[in-house]
Amino acid sequence: RIMRPDDANIAGNVHGGTILKMIEEAGAIISTRHCNSQAGEPCVAALARVERTDFLSPMCIGEVANVSAEITYTSRHSVEVQVNVMSENILTGAKKLTNKATLWYVPLSLKNVNKVLEVPPIQYARKEQEDEGKKRYEEQKLDRLETKQRNGDVMLPVINPEPHTVGYSQSSLIHLVGPSDCTLLGFVHGGVTMKLMDEVAGIVAARHCKTNIVTASVDAINFHEKIKKGCVITVSGRMTFTSNKSMEIEVFVDADPFVDEPRERYRAVSAFFTYVSLSKEGKPLPVPQLLTETEDEKRRFEEGKGRYLQTKAKRQAQMEQAAQQ
Amino acid sequence: RIMRPDDANIAGNVHGGTILKMIEEAGAIISTRHCNSQAGEPCVAALARVERTDFLSPMCIGEVANVSAEITYTSRHSVEVQVNVMSENILTGAKKLTNKATLWYVPLSLKNVNKVLEVPPIQYARKEQEDEGKKRYEEQKLDRLETKQRNGDVMLPVINPEPHTVGYSQSSLIHLVGPSDCTLLGFVHGGVTMKLMDEVAGIVAARHCKTNIVTASVDAINFHEKIKKGCVITVSGRMTFTSNKSMEIEVFVDADPFVDEPRERYRAVSAFFTYVSLSKEGKPLPVPQLLTETEDEKRRFEEGKGRYLQTKAKRQAQMEQAAQQ
Amino acid sequence: RIMRPDDANIAGNVHGGTILKMIEEAGAIISTRHCNSQAGEPCVAALARVERTDFLSPMCIGEVANVSAEITYTSRHSVEVQVNVMSENILTGAKKLTNKATLWYVPLSLKNVNKVLEVPPIQYARKEQEDEGKKRYEEQKLDRLETKQRNGDVMLPVINPEPHTVGYSQSSLIHLVGPSDCTLLGFVHGGVTMKLMDEVAGIVAARHCKTNIVTASVDAINFHEKIKKGCVITVSGRMTFTSNKSMEIEVFVDADPFVDEPRERYRAVSAFFTYVSLSKEGKPLPVPQLLTETEDEKRRFEEGKGRYLQTKAKRQAQMEQAAQQ
Numbered sequence: 001r002i003m004r005p006d007d008a009n010i011a012g013n014v015h016g017g018t019i020l021k022m023i024e025e026a027g028a029i030i031s032t033r034h035c036n037s038q039a040g041e042p043c044v045a046a047l048a049r050v051e052r053t054d055f056l057s058p059m060c061i062g063e064v065a066n067v068s069a070e071i072t073y074t075s076r077h078s079v080e081v082q083v084n085v086m087s088e089n090i091l092t093g094a095k096k097l098t099n100k101a102t103l104w105y106v107p108l109s110l111k112n113v114n115k116v117l118e119v120p121p122i123q124y125a126r127k128e129q130e131d132e133g134k135k136r137y138e139e140q141k142l143d144r145l146e147t148k149q150r151n152g153d154v155m156l157p158v159i160n161p162e163p164h165t166v167g168y169s170q171s172s173l174i175h176l177v178g179p180s181d182c183t184l185l186g187f188v189h190g191g192v193t194m195k196l197m198d199e200v201a202g203i204v205a206a207r208h209c210k211t212n213i214v215t216a217s218v219d220a221i222n223f224h225e226k227i228k229k230g231c232v233i234t235v236s237g238r239m240t241f242t243s244n245k246s247m248e249i250e251v252f253v254d255a256d257p258f259v260d261e262p263r264e265r266y267r268a269v270s271a272f273f274t275y276v277s278l279s280k281e282g283k284p285l286p287v288p289q290l291l292t293e294t295e296d297e298k299r300r301f302e303e304g305k306g307r308y309l310q311t312k313a314k315r316q317a318q319m320e321q322a323a324q325q
Numbered sequence: 326r327i328m329r330p331d332d333a334n335i336a337g338n339v340h341g342g343t344i345l346k347m348i349e350e351a352g353a354i355i356s357t358r359h360c361n362s363q364a365g366e367p368c369v370a371a372l373a374r375v376e377r378t379d380f381l382s383p384m385c386i387g388e389v390a391n392v393s394a395e396i397t398y399t400s401r402h403s404v405e406v407q408v409n410v411m412s413e414n415i416l417t418g419a420k421k422l423t424n425k426a427t428l429w430y431v432p433l434s435l436k437n438v439n440k441v442l443e444v445p446p447i448q449y450a451r452k453e454q455e456d457e458g459k460k461r462y463e464e465q466k467l468d469r470l471e472t473k474q475r476n477g478d479v480m481l482p483v484i485n486p487e488p489h490t491v492g493y494s495q496s497s498l499i500h501l502v503g504p505s506d507c508t509l510l511g512f513v514h515g516g517v518t519m520k521l522m523d524e525v526a527g528i529v530a531a532r533h534c535k536t537n538i539v540t541a542s543v544d545a546i547n548f549h550e551k552i553k554k555g556c557v558i559t560v561s562g563r564m565t566f567t568s569n570k571s572m573e574i575e576v577f578v579d580a581d582p583f584v585d586e587p588r589e590r591y592r593a594v595s596a597f598f599t600y601v602s603l604s605k606e607g608k609p610l611p612v613p614q615l616l617t618e619t620e621d622e623k624r625r626f627e628e629g630k631g632r633y634l635q636t637k638a639k640r641q642a643q644m645e646q647a648a649q650q
Numbered sequence: 651r652i653m654r655p656d657d658a659n660i661a662g663n664v665h666g667g668t669i670l671k672m673i674e675e676a677g678a679i680i681s682t683r684h685c686n687s688q689a690g691e692p693c694v695a696a697l698a699r700v701e702r703t704d705f706l707s708p709m710c711i712g713e714v715a716n717v718s719a720e721i722t723y724t725s726r727h728s729v730e731v732q733v734n735v736m737s738e739n740i741l742t743g744a745k746k747l748t749n750k751a752t753l754w755y756v757p758l759s760l761k762n763v764n765k766v767l768e769v770p771p772i773q774y775a776r777k778e779q780e781d782e783g784k785k786r787y788e789e790q791k792l793d794r795l796e797t798k799q800r801n802g803d804v805m806l807p808v809i810n811p812e813p814h815t816v817g818y819s820q821s822s823l824i825h826l827v828g829p830s831d832c833t834l835l836g837f838v839h840g841g842v843t844m845k846l847m848d849e850v851a852g853i854v855a856a857r858h859c860k861t862n863i864v865t866a867s868v869d870a871i872n873f874h875e876k877i878k879k880g881c882v883i884t885v886s887g888r889m890t891f892t893s894n895k896s897m898e899i900e901v902f903v904d905a906d907p908f909v910d911e912p913r914e915r916y917r918a919v920s921a922f923f924t925y926v927s928l929s930k931e932g933k934p935l936p937v938p939q940l941l942t943e944t945e946d947e948k949r950r951f952e953e954g955k956g957r958y959l960q961t962k963a964k965r966q967a968q969m970e971q972a973a974q975q
Contacts, residue, residue: 001823001849002659002849002852002853004655004656005503005504005505005655005656006503006504006505006655006656009501025826026824028826029824029826029882033882033906061660062659062660064821064853090853090856090857090860091856091860091861092860093813093857093860156484157482157484159481159482171499172497172499173498173499173500174496174497174498174525174528175498176524176527176528178330178331179330179331179828179829179830180330180331180828180829180830184879184880199501200499202501203499203501203557206557207557207581229335230335232496232528232531232532256532326651326675327675327678327679329829329830330829330830331829331830350651350652353652354652354714354740357740357741358714358738358740358743361740361741361742361743362743367741367742368741369741386834387834389679389683413683415679415682415683415686416682416686416692416693416694416760417686417692418683418686418687435741504654504655504656505654505655505656509711509712
């Protein structure tokens with residue numbers, strides 16, 4: 001589909017959230033189709049997890065987004081989908097890889113939303129493909145358990161904050177879940193949630209550095225709990241770490257099932273987004289350092305630094321490996 | 326246009342905000358057309374004020390909204406527009422008046438957005454129409470000055486609030502102003518702002534009473550300051566007063582021109598919305614009383630009570646007058 | 651309603667698809683209202699066919715679209731609606747006819763979606779009006795039968811295509827049908843389908859000629875099969891013919907009822923769109939010739955040429971007739 005003005009920021013760069021939403025829609029379609037390919041209980045594939053994804057090159061208004069999806073692994077109860085997004089400038093014909101993403105879906109019965117169905121197995125061309133897929137499956141399973149424990153944190157408001165402190169840029173939005181946000185089962189599409197998360201993270205980043213910003217990468221996101229139609233969701237973001245040219249923002253999604261439901265507010269999703277600030281020529285700009293005040297802020301800054309250095313080292317290793325081949 | 330699921334709440338009632346947005350679009354079209362009807366500098370009519378409006382009967386998904394607009398008065402620099410909204414059930418043919426609204430627009434030059442142009446005068450059928458219009462014009466002018474002074478207030482966050490207190494239901498959302506939210510001059514349509522205000526007020530009301538709620542009326546809204554494309558707007562709402570069967574919510578809109586602008590955050594709009602809680606059969610339900618804690622909350626409650634009693638008295642007087650005729 | 655940036659391409663011309671969607675909504679309202687005007691089973695009018703329509707002058711961002719609809723003929727089970735779209739520049743007051751369209755609707759029972767109800771007859775001012783309407787009715791009936799047979803064709807992907815071949819520009823998009831795309835009966839609005847078709851056809855045309863393009867006309871479109879909520883639809887387009895200054899694109903819509911339905915993918919709609927390429931001054935530009943490779947492509951090119959020459963001859967005849975009067 002062609003990118004429109006509303007998909008982009010003032011500088012014409014398409015929001016990362018718009019791209020994440022397209023990726024998730026493609027993944028939901030291919031995995032729902034696969035899970036219904038054999039006779040049996042009809043089901044809808046629900047997003048369980050998105051692996052870390054890097055935004056390799058910005059997409060602009062007027063370009064066409066080409067999204068392709070492929071099923072790369074199936075476990076008993078989950079499907080791994082690989083989605084590629086290419087941006088195509090239809091005036092020049094130039095195509096660029098915007099990003100690659102890996103998503104995990106789980107089939108839920110249309111009749112009983114709490115019942116997870118079995119996934120028809122796919123055929124692998126080679127035995128190694130299956131083994132590698134199984135390894136990825138085990139790794140993400142472990143990681144999902146870990147984040148579930150981390151999720152208890154709460155964001156507190158700050159009165160009259162100083163510029164460049166955590167409190168100064170932290171932001172939150174509320175959204176009433178409407179019918180168009182939901183799947184056939186009446187639960188919010190993972191892509192809709194990710195778009196809202198990117199929107200809040202982008203506002204936090206822009207408030208901090210007051211320049212034009214773009215999404216550089218999104219950490220793995222786990223969807224522990226479904227969010228139902230009619231809920232109010234609160235999406236909150238705060239800056240956790242800055243390097244010379246990047247900002248890391250932690251985003252929480254809390255759901256409030258306030259009409260006709262006895263349930264308390266609960267944490268549905270959390271994730272880390274990384275943003276960079278771009279000059280008018282599209283070059284990365286230096287970012288003001290984050291001022292940490294409380295013990296918690298200092299601890300989160302150090303944890304963010306750890307993630308930053310780890311990613312940097314991983315990328316360097318990949319480049320060296322590529323150079324040797 | 327036909328009302329869609331996205332225009333309505335879970336019970337199928339169209340959001341007051343959707344209706345306010347349609348009203349404002351109709352008003353903007355007719356007044357821009359009128360102000361450009363004589364040769365001269367081209368201009369765009371900007372919303373300056375909406376008079377108090379009552380939602381007389383709810384509109385539902387699948388019904389058609391018929392919006393009609395008429396210019397009823399012109400001063401040297403402003404246009405008064407009367408807009409009627411009828412809901413039509415195209416299956417039964419039944420039509421009902423949903424609401425009537427009076428809006429004031431000011432023509433701004435396309436070349437210089439800070440220049441207010443002159444309005445071509447309209448012809449009145451009778452001299453009394455002009456005199457009554459002039460009286461309405463003077464009244465609203467006075468009222469606009471008054472609210473401008475009230476606007477300094479700020480909403481502070483509350484930690485761990487008790488149910489039914491002000492802090493418990495207060496809510497805010499942030500929205501990044503995109504191109505489709507704006508007029509040709511690059512400023513947010515008044516209707517877009519009103520829709521967001523209704524969204525926040527509705528969430529405050531639902532958080533307070535935890536049932537299905539609908540907009541019953543909107544107090545006069547004054548648009549003191551324009552909001553530019555690329556701003557982040559924060560829309561905040563808090564409950565100020567409850568009667569037996571209604572809730573009054575005060576809503577603020579603050580604009581943050583944070584990219585490429587030296588300007589501070591400023592208060593753009595504020596207004597009072599009244600909501601009622603409806604049973605499944607569409608009958609008004611009792612509302613839990615608002616618990617006021619601080620001196621300010623108690624003062625605002627008394628002020629809200631004043632507005633409530635004044636409106637009630639006015640309505641009674643109108644009914645008696647109607648009965649005598 | 652006022653045309654927004656999202657309704658238009660980068661050059662500011664409103665998409666033909668946006669206009670088709672407004673036309674269809676107006677037609678659906680007036681024909682549903684008519685079919686329910688007599689006591690009887692409640693029904694919803696479903697779009698069966700749109701006659702060929704020419705886009706006479708482009709509409710731009712900021713202009714107001716005035717849509718008017720009139721019922722011009724009724725058969726026992728169908729309604730013919732004539733819709734006119736005028737673009738109005740509210741700054742200058744200039745109005746231009748954008749296009750005229752003729753649509754056919756069929757009333758389906760609200761209780762049983764497979765039951766076609768009877769249409770209350772309209773009164774004709776003159777007997778000739780009824781006769782002419784009957785002639786149009788018979789002609790479209792014949793044409794609908796013919797296209798139903800043509801619909802079996804499938805579009806295959808091409809690897810590494812040469813510029814200006816059919817495979818080079820062919821495109822497809824998938825869309826998951828949501829609640830806001832649907833009527834009260836839970837089927838996709840014809841206007842939503844046409845908007846997606848225009849989007850794909852526009853991408854095919856832009857890929858071929860790499861300039862700014864606009865919809866010039868749409869061939870008659872027949873809606874053979876309804877598309878249900880929850881379906882995935884695949885909209886595919888390929889170029890069939892180029893004249894010196896126009897491109898003809900064939901568009902297919904296939905529906906995949908993949909959840910909860912034993913049914914196979916089926917062809918729901920197909921149509922021909924004609925596009926022209928415009929310079930910055932709005933003048934038509936020459937178009938690169940389409941390179942046909944396979945026998946099928948050559949055959950479709952000749953068929954397209956036939957349609958092109960036929961339309962040209964018809965238009966010439968109309969102009970001569972107009973000149974003689």
